[in-house]
Amino acid sequence: MIDPTVIxxxxxxxxxxxxxxxxxxxxxxxxxxNPIYFDESYAQALGYVSIVAPPTFPATFRMxxxxxxxxxxxxxxxxxxxxxxxxxxxxxxxLRCVSTLVDSYEREGKQRKMVFFILETRGEDLQGxxxxxxxxxxxYR
Amino acid sequence: xxxxxxxxxxxxxxxxxxxEKVQLVKYAGASGDFNLIHTDDETARKSGLPGVIAHxxxxxxxxxxxxxxxxxxxxxxxxxxxxxxxxxxxxxxxxCKAIVVAKDEEKRTVDxxxxxxxxxGQASTIGQASIKFFSPVGQA
Numbered sequence: 001m002i003d004p005t006v007i008x009x010x011x012x013x014x015x016x017x018x019x020x021x022x023x024x025x026x027x028x029x030x031x032x033x034n035p036i037y038f039d040e041s042y043a044q045a046l047g048y049v050s051i052v053a054p055p056t057f058p059a060t061f062r063m064x065x066x067x068x069x070x071x072x073x074x075x076x077x078x079x080x081x082x083x084x085x086x087x088x089x090x091x092x093x094x095l096r097c098v099s100t101l102v103d104s105y106e107r108e109g110k111q112r113k114m115v116f117f118i119l120e121t122r123g124e125d126l127q128g129x130x131x132x133x134x135x136x137x138x139x140y141r
Numbered sequence: 142x143x144x145x146x147x148x149x150x151x152x153x154x155x156x157x158x159x160x161e162k163v164q165l166v167k168y169a170g171a172s173g174d175f176n177l178i179h180t181d182d183e184t185a186r187k188s189g190l191p192g193v194i195a196h197x198x199x200x201x202x203x204x205x206x207x208x209x210x211x212x213x214x215x216x217x218x219x220x221x222x223x224x225x226x227x228x229x230x231x232x233x234x235x236x237c238k239a240i241v242v243a244k245d246e247e248k249r250t251v252d253x254x255x256x257x258x259x260x261x262g263q264a265s266t267i268g269q270a271s272i273k274f275f276s277p278v279g280q281a
Contacts, residue, residue, distance in 0.1 A: 028167070
């Protein structure tokens with residue numbers, strides 16, 4: 001079921017501009033009223049150029065899933081998620097992101113075999129500095 | 142929290158209000174995850190679910206809130222990791238928990254074990270987080 005040649009598949013570079021309105025809508029949906037996500041002058045008084053994004057905000061960066069075009073959505077599960085930050089994301093950031101299918105392996109499930117796919121996304125600023133890394137485990141059953 | 146007040150084995154909790162369907166619609170819109178199993182009961186039932194279920198990332202967002210609150214304005218969340226182990230549905234009250242497992246005075250980092258549960262012992266996510274405190278003013 002695993003085609004080993006798909007490991008290493010990468011997306012094109014996807015550009016995302018982090019907007020204040022998107023941060024506010026995201027924090028509001030989670031029910032997190034921390035002023036650092038809403039009030040620009042509050043965030044600036046703390047030394048940020050604008051409002052800060054919550055740690056799971058990269059969920060809004062909808063990236064293609066490299067090497068996984070053939071999967072049926074209803075058979076996929078989001079198994080694990082990780083975000084690693086070099087610094088917080090702030091409004092005004094322009095991030096350039098690339099996702100790579102870094103690994104895939106099979107496990108015996110309760111009823112049938114499950115396939116695990118590990119995607120890694122790296123987001124850099126326009127100067128080429130790494131801002132965040134995300135790892136997503138997708139389970140296909 | 143202040144750096145000096147964080148202690149190993151300390152437990153911090155955040156209880157979120159019961160989840161409403163409209164929040165899942167809001168989260169779908171804000172995140173761009175429009176998989177209808179999170180917002181449409183008919184689609185959810187066709188997928189073998191009892192009804193709509195919350196996005197896993199929604200619970201992870203709650204943990205992001207808890208861990209961000211712990212570090213406050215003196216630093217930032219440098220790592221947030223979860224495994225999704227159980228469904229969360231409208232009406233569920235999610236309790237987020239963090240336990241301090243390590244504190245590094247030199248690096249000014251704190252490691253936490255984190256989880257969300259619907260009822261005691263019924264976890265929906267389990268994971269780990271790290272927070273990084275800025276150097277005190279004058280010592281950077």
